[in-house]
Amino acid sequence: MAKIRTGRVGEQIKKELSQLIQSELKDPRIGFLTITGVEVTNDLSQAKIYISVLGDVEQKENSLKALDKANGFLRSELGKRIRLRHTPVLIFKFDESVAYGSHIEKLLGEISKDDTN
Template identity: 85%
Template sequence: MAKIRTGRVGEQIKKELSVLIQSELKDPRIGFITVTGVDVTNDLSQAKVYLSVFGEQEQKDNSLKALDKANGFLRSELGKRIRLRHVPELIFKIDESIAYGSRIEKLLGDIGTDKNESQ
């Protein structure tokens, strides 16, 4: 039962944070950010927010710093939009799985072209 609730809360936080980051935050350090996932602890005290940032490593670092700075604003806005007794503490992390997946796909494509050339 608790897993179902944490999953629902995580999805709702993901949806609301996506809207907040895109429309409400005016910090120029924030680039093109996509919220890829949210993991909420069982007691709803913490939420790890996984982000995909378009750009170089410097852009990713700047976006993370800006989001950490706006953490209080984001939590207060989440509290207004989602009815929870306690809004979880937000921990922002860069999601490297998309880059990892595209790298694996490129490597597999290279293997396929090497095999065709050798035949």
């Protein structure tokens, strides 16, 4: 039963944070950012938000710094939009799965080229 609730809360956090970052945050350091996933602990005290940023390493680092700086604002706005007793602590992390997937796809493409030659 707890797994279902944490999953629903995670999806709602993902939806609300996406809207907040897109419409409310005006920090120019935040580039083209996508929230790829949210993991919430069973007691709803922490939420790990996985982000994917389009651009080079410097843009990724700047976006992460800007999100960490806006963490308090995002958490308070999230608390207003989602009715929970305690708003979870937000921890932003990079989602490396997109880059890893494109790397694997590139390797598979090279293998198929070698097989045809």
